[in-house]
Amino acid sequence: MAKIRVLIAKPGLDGHDRGALVIAQGLRDHGMEVIYTGLRQSPAQIAKAAIQEDVDVIGLSSLSGAHRTLFPKVIEELKVLNADDIPVIGGGVIPSEDIPFLLEKGVKQIFTSGSTIEELANYINQLVGPSHQSITNKISHIGIAVNSIEKALPFYTKTLGLELEGMEEVASEGVKVAFLRIGESRFELLEATADSSPIHKFIEKRGEGIHHIALDVENIQARINSLTKNGIQFIHTEPKAGSHHTKIAFMHPKSAHGVLFELCEATGGEEV
Numbered sequence: 508m509a510k511i512r513v514l515i516a517k518p519g520l521d522g523h524d525r526g527a528l529v530i531a532q533g534l535r536d537h538g539m540e541v542i543y544t545g546l547r548q549s550p551a552q553i554a555k556a557a558i559q560e561d562v563d564v565i566g567l568s569s570l571s572g573a574h575r576t577l578f579p580k581v582i583e584e585l586k587v588l589n590a591d592d593i594p595v596i597g598g599g600v601i602p603s604e605d606i607p608f609l610l611e612k613g614v615k616q617i618f619t620s621g622s623t624i625e626e627l628a629n630y631i632n633q634l635v636g637p638s639h640q641s642i643t644n645k646i647s648h649i650g651i652a653v654n655s656i657e658k659a660l661p662f663y664t665k666t667l668g669l670e671l672e673g674m675e676e677v678a679s680e681g682v683k684v685a686f687l688r689i690g691e692s693r694f695e696l697l698e699a700t701a702d703s704s705p706i707h708k709f710i711e712k713r714g715e716g717i718h719h720i721a722l723d724v725e726n727i728q729a730r731i732n733s734l735t736k737n738g739i740q741f742i743h744t745e746p747k748a749g750s751h752h753t754k755i756a757f758m759h760p761k762s763a764h765g766v767l768f769e770l771c772e773a774t775g776g777e778e779v
């Protein structure tokens with residue numbers, strides 16, 4: 508995945524950038540891409556650089572005592588350029604009584620000289636990290652539509668030698684499901700129990716076969732929200748209860764090159 512991009516800038520007139528350079532290197536050591544603007548940049552120059560460099564976050568450093576005017580100024584310049592969705596954090600020599608004022612002006616967080624690079628890197632990761640991480644690193648299961656679980660099962664258990672973990676009926680979907688463990692994933696055989704079932708319609712149209720691929724995710728609602736923001740359509744945007752103690756949501760195949768992907772979050776009960 509793309510690295511998090513950080514702009515480190517020193518607005519104002521103070522002429523020391525050792526601290527800023529240490530921070531820049533420290534964030535690079537934490538896997539981030541860091542652009543340093545150099546000394547004595549105006550708020551307008553900083554805002555412009557942030558847009559040109561397409562950064563995810565701006566870190567302002569000030570030792571000169573001008574943070575009360577210059578930090579809010581940077582945020583104003585971002586607004587002017589329609590880029591105030593880029594979060595701004597600040598650091599340097601900043602008296603604690605100034606912090607509430609700066610937060611009120613829209614600075615997301617202030618790191619004073621006592622803070623460590625780890626704290627800063629963790630904060631940035633939390634702030635902008637989710638859009639830089641893969642959605643998933645595991646296939647939860649592959650859903651396979653069958654006419655009859657009873658008839659299909661011997662192929663999986665005898666021919667392939669997989670273990671049948673259990674069966675479950677999901678009345679809301681009009682399906683019966685058989686779970687077969689394969690490594691850390693599963694095959695789920697899906698048999699329609701009603702004519703209104705999506706599986707019934709699928710088989711009528713295309714015959715037996717692979718119906719969907721389920722991706723194991725954490726925090727399914729946040730994933731749906733961020734994918735929707737990126738133009739992905741969901742069949743339903745509220746997660747619903749799936750089989751095996753899960754919350755699920757299906758992406759529209761039109762948004763996923765013809766594949767029906769399910770997001771699947773385990774919600775406790777037995778480990779999935």
Ligand code: ZN
Nearest residue numbers: 650695721769
């Ligand atoms: Zn599924």
